[in-house]
Amino acid sequence: MTTLRALECLVAVLDTGSVTKAAATLHLSQPALSHQLAGLEREIGTPLLERLPRGVRPTTAGRAVADEARAALAAAERVVTVGQAVAKGTEGHLRIACAASMTAGLLAPVLRTWHRRRPGIQLTLTELTSADALAGLVESGQADLAVGPRPTTWQATVDLIGTEELVAAMTPSHPLATTDSVSLADISQYRTIGYDPENGLHAWLTEVLAGHGVAFTPVMRTRQTTTAAELAAAGLGVALVPTTALPSGYTGTIRRLAPPLTRDIVALTPAAGDSAVRAFVNELTRRGLPIPKPIATRLAR
Amino acid sequence: MTTLRALECLVAVLDTGSVTKAAATLHLSQPALSHQLAGLEREIGTPLLERLPRGVRPTTAGRAVADEARAALAAAERVVTVGQAVAKGTEGHLRIACAASMTAGLLAPVLRTWHRRRPGIQLTLTELTSADALAGLVESGQADLAVGPRPTTWQATVDLIGTEELVAAMTPSHPLATTDSVSLADISQYRTIGYDPENGLHAWLTEVLAGHGVAFTPVMRTRQTTTAAELAAAGLGVALVPTTALPSGYTGTIRRLAPPLTRDIVALTPAAGDSAVRAFVNELTRRGLPIPKPIATRLAR
DNA sequence: CGTACTTACGGGCTTCGTAACGATC
């Protein structure tokens, strides 16, 4: 195995054209440098330098390997500088996993300012539908950070970003659309839109409903929360959807539940705290979880 | 200074996901590898691996430096392989210096077959007008090989490729154009085209003429031999030009000298024999120096 | 005789292996 030290010596000699001068610039005794060169030539099996009465000159082989030697030295140097830059937070790669409904309202503004402030950090975003899948990505190291509902089990760090409210969505002509307050028991009297078990809401909702002694009988199931809202607007039944999942121009009628139904939106991070990850989470908690304005006004009236 | 060994360890650990497995593939004890990793992390100043109960996982910094580490290892590996390839003659860079008149007739065919047979070797060709300048390039290491007339002084290897004949060139209406044999004394009676001292022919010709007890009085001088031939064809005087310098469609009249005047064309190589250089010279001597066919027929009649 | 590189040899540091330890499941 060649050593970087030997390559450094070779490059210095090629640059100065003399073993003695190179030894001086490397703060090294001249025989030591000579020994390094000999070792390198022995390893390659051919002379790299032509010894002249006055200094040395590269052979064909010496000229040919010079570029590669410089490349190796530069890459090794970058290992250190890049590593330090990542530790400092000026470079790196932040892999974020999030619930699909989080992207627009919560993450988009944070990502924008983040990228403006730290352009050296590459950002990748993966959207998932299940809170447990989010946790899995972080646990397995495939993501540095997850943003979404609180998963069923999580050992490492959890930071509360905010709460999102779940509301009843339905077609405007629905009987419940005229009442001011809607309870889970009220909804159970009508057809409902359920969630596919793959979506984390499924398990969470069944648990919540069981806690209230109620059970829904969904006419159909879907994976996406926005799809559930659309189906409800189309009159297929009543859907319980997070406010963050409602598009701003939503045509259905929405009603707040009594008592209100909310769930936490949290940031999941590995126990091993990365400075960039912590900084991003701080930014998220600082901004908090906004309720989409159009939805908020329609709920307030 | 980071060491390639440490980078090799890091890459192996990242590839296998386990210190123990990596140690096995590197034929290294596991504590030794662990120590290397510790040293690398100390140098960079940040952990590169996250220690898990079951194996290890790269941190953000670890992932970021992985590419650079691989690049460094690959470059160091290439230093050896490229060096060996150059020694073997399958790769490299052959810098050829030649007299301008040699390019078309002598070098072009050799270069063509050479490049077809050894495509890994990059070829560069520098054309000069002085034989001593050719020698200087080889001596100073700026060229690996020179092809041209024998220089005045040369210590290192000289290989005879062939001889080129110098002939008298003139306009067809010139008095000497009707005679069969032309001597140097005959020419000295007429106006002649001389060479600039920069062109090696100048010194050589004055020496030859002095040897014959003759002296020319050139009406003008030029650097290029082909230019001298053209000027002669245009009627400005008689020019002594190498046959290799005559274009195939030359419009002037050419006459062989009596006695014939020839000079050696040689290959100059450094004392330090490079295998590729020697092979190229062998090819040159094997092919020899062709006399351009159209010129040969016109001289033979 | 001075310059420039190589070889010879001894001291010091690094690297490696065996052994003992700590943590986690």
Place this chain on the structure above:
DNA sequence: GATCGTTACGAAGCCCGTAAGTACG
């Protein structure tokens, strides 16, 4: 208790510096 990684310590090897040697002008 089994697995995985770290720490401890002694031995081997490598790197470096001083000193002597060789080649060239």
